[in-house]
Amino acid sequence: xxxxxxxxxxxxxxxxxxxxxxxxxxxxxxxxxxxxxxxxxxxxxxxxxxxxxxxxxxxxxxxxxxxxxxxxxxxxxxxxxxxxxxxxxxxxxxxxxxxxxxxxxxxxxxxxxxxxxxxxxxxxxxxxxxxxxxxxxxxxxxxxxxx
Ligand code: CMP
Numbered sequence: 001x002x003x004x005x006x007x008x009x010x011x012x013x014x015x016x017x018x019x020x021x022x023x024x025x026x027x028x029x030x031x032x033x034x035x036x037x038x039x040x041x042x043x044x045x046x047x048x049x050x051x052x053x054x055x056x057x058x059x060x061x062x063x064x065x066x067x068x069x070x071x072x073x074x075x076x077x078x079x080x081x082x083x084x085x086x087x088x089x090x091x092x093x094x095x096x097x098x099x100x101x102x103x104x105x106x107x108x109x110x111x112x113x114x115x116x117x118x119x120x121x122x123x124x125x126x127x128x129x130x131x132x133x134x135x136x137x138x139x140x141x142x143x144x145x146x147x
Contacts, residue, residue: 003081006130008119011069018109029088035075035135073134082127085120
């Protein structure tokens with residue numbers, strides 16, 4: 001069976017009109033998008049999602065960033081999806097990605113270590129948690145955009 005991972009196009013990626021370019025790369029690299037939705041996360045929800053970073057110095061800034069606009073959340077599927085999506089995103093620090101991984105998504109649309117345009121699960125355990133966080137039965141408190 002194919003592996004699943006959770007991907008997020010963050011507010012700068014979505015508002016900067018990078019969605020089509022990102023999706024083109026996703027499909028080109030052999031992923032299928034099995035679920036997707038646009039949500040505008042509130043503070044409580046982002047804090048829960050990034051709970052493991054709650055003691056970090058960048059936490060409050062990360063929460064501001066992730067609540068600054070809508071995000072696109074996707075479940076991506078392929079063999080080795082978790083590692084392959086992380087490779088396609090490139091390094092966390094988008095300013096370094098531009099030099100070391102010029103064809104990566106973060107090189108294309110990220111700015112720096114925080115505003116890095118996309119998220120991907122870092123292990124199969126977090127993929128399971130993050131997919132059910134956004135798409136499981138208990139995900140009803142995530143605020144959904146109505147345009
Ligand atoms: P992400 O992969 O979604 O996981 C945690 C996020 O915190 C990360 O992407 C960045 O957006 C942000 N982040 C990680 N490290 C730093 C840092 N050193 N300074 C600011 N933001 C960071």
